[in-house]
Amino acid sequence: MTRLGYGEKMRRWRVAGYREFDRLINASQSTSTLSTAGSKAEGLTCFLESDHDFLFLLKNVICLEAGINLYSIPGGLQVYRMDTHVYPGHCILLLERQTSRCHKIIHNALCDNGNGDVLLSSSLLLDEFSSEIAYTDQLEVVQHKCVGPSLPVTHGGIWHADQVLALRCLCPSVLHRWAARPRHWPSPVIVKKVVILGAILTPVGFKGSEFKHMEWRINFNSGEAELVSNLNDIQAKVYVILKMIIKDIIKPTNKEITSYILKNIVLWQAERNPQTRFSAYSLLHWLHDGLRELRTAIAKKHMPYYMIPERNLMEACGINNKLHRKWVADITDMLEEGPGVILRLEKIRKAIVGSPEPILWYSKKRMELEMLSLEAFKRLAECRYENEMLNSDFVLNSIRIRRREVLIGATTNDPGGLFCK
Template sequence: MTRLGYGEEMRRWRVAKYRECDRLINAYLSNELVTIITAGSKAEGLTCFLESDRDNLYLLKNVICLEAGINLYSIPDDLQVYRMDTQVYPGHCRLLLERQTSSCYEIIHNALCDNGNGDVLLSSSLLLDEFSSLSAYAGQLLTAYTGQRQLDVEQHKCVGPSSPHTIEGSFHGDKVLALRCLCPSVLHRWAARPRHWPSPVIVKKVVTLGAILTPVGFKGSEFKHMEWRINFNSGEAELVSNLNDTQAKVYVILKMIIKDIIKPTNKEITSYILKNIVLWQAERNPQTRFSAYSLLHWLHDGLRELRTAIAKKHMPYYMIPERNLMEACGINNRLHRKWVADITDMLEEGPGVILRLEKIRKAIVGSPEPMLWYSKTRMELEMLCIEETLTYSDFVLNSIRFRRREVLKEVRQRMIQEGGSVNNLLKFVNAMLK
């Protein structure tokens, strides 16, 4: 796993670099209406450069949402304020306009609705439609950030709260609009739970990182177009970054199993469910039990938890246990029986289940010297690609590109020596970084 780029050192390096990337882009775009935050597996440092989509939160700056009990007068006057009505499915809310400002974003104004009772609500579906139409604006931010020519950005159909896009045909990403949210009671309930993990210092930090709202309602709700989901992206990224090496690798292997073996077609089972399984494992068990020697034990424990979640269609959300992540997940009876049987077969197979995973199988059966060379080269290429996005110095940029050309020459020579074809080196390198 370490040779494949999932070691603790590489994981923490990625986390630090993507945080630096966010700092630089937001400093450069300080006058824009949003703050951009890297989220998902990239923020957690658990995927290679092109291995999965890059998720970015677009956090609107002059809007804030408050739970009941927070004094409105403690909020700066330049912020538009919405009050959270949580009398809906757990982990969701509706937003009632509490205080308007003299200047209001057009996309916000166009998403306001009158509920017929004198209240003004902010519609999640209307705001998502407004945001999705701003593809040109998103492209301008990307171009400004990279400091390059106008990028070729292809927009795709929205999936849930995310607006997917592809840059230059190779870089896949998701843009998710978000609103800042103050819900201290929810975070304090989470913090007060008895636990083995994380440490009190990390618990306190997660509480200070707060929450956001994303424009997606509960799937089974009649009024989902008016509902918002409470998320803790920054806090969860901090929690994942504090998983130890074994816990992080269990999470990565579980994701590989879902992708390579279970293969859900409509996101009935997501990596988010697997993340919650690993977070519950970490909280409920002493850290001393998670070592390199116990990796397979915890992998099988995670698979058992997944099987139970599918069988019962129930997985409590780590931050808000009342929210069931499997509720209205769309698993029909055929898939339900098949996946329970498939996971049972994997559990009975024992440690050999990891040989079903192509990446791991190739790493195990490959000759040591070529595998070491491949691992070193792949990680250097990834580091060069990420560093390239972090510099505006022509001297540093030219040095990075010179070194990358040298590495690519070495890759080409190695392929020729091994009798391989070098018709499209760029395509091969892209495959290395996935």
């Protein structure tokens, strides 16, 4: 796993790299704050291994749960009150205080509920955000159909990104309930940090609700990224292997089972068990424990959300009876197979059965290319801020030259054809 790029050192390096990228981008952002989210923020995927998830947090807007005094909020912020009398982990937003300076996309998403209240529609805001992205993006960017709260785009035919608009949210009661749970993990210092990082709202309602076009989902992206970064090496690798199993063996076609469900399984494992039990010798034990939890979640169609247990992540997930029986049977077969289940995963199988020298050679080349790609990513953000000419930038040109050298050397001196595969 370490040679494939999932070791502790590489994970920490990725997290630091994407945080620096966010800092450089936000130096020139005026209406929103960008943050890398998902597996990239957690350092658990290579540069082009999966989509890049980006959150755009609108400035000058804040959403409050019931009980927070409006007069404690600075006057320059537009304020919405959260009505949480909907499905757990979701809310409806009612305009509490308007400001003279209002985001255009926010203004266009306001509507009247017929009772004199002004509501902020999640579906209308998503439509406005989609139109704005389509208007401002360059020609080489292809925009795809919305998936949940995200707007997927493809840059240059190879680089995929999911863009999500979000609003800042103050819901201390939810975070304090989470923090007060008895636990083995994380430490009190990390618990306090997660509480401080707070919550956001994303424009997506509960799938089974007739009012989903008005509903918003409560998320804890920054806090969850902090939690994942504090998983130990074995817990992180269990999470990665579970994701590989979903992608290579289970193969859901309509996101009936997502990596987010697997993340929650691993977080529950970490909270409920002493950290001393997670060692290199117990990796397969925790992998099988995770598979058993997944099988139970599918069989019962129930997986409590780690931050808000009342929210069922499997509710309205779209698993029909045929898939239900098949996936339960498939996971049962994997559990009965024992340790050999990891040999079903092509990437890991090649690393295990391959000769040490070619695998080590491949690992070094792949990691260097990823480092060069992320350094170029950061430099592009820096040049954008400094308004420099990208084609003449010395650092970018040096990265391009070195990347070309690595690729040429890799294709001409590839032991066993590993790199080409």
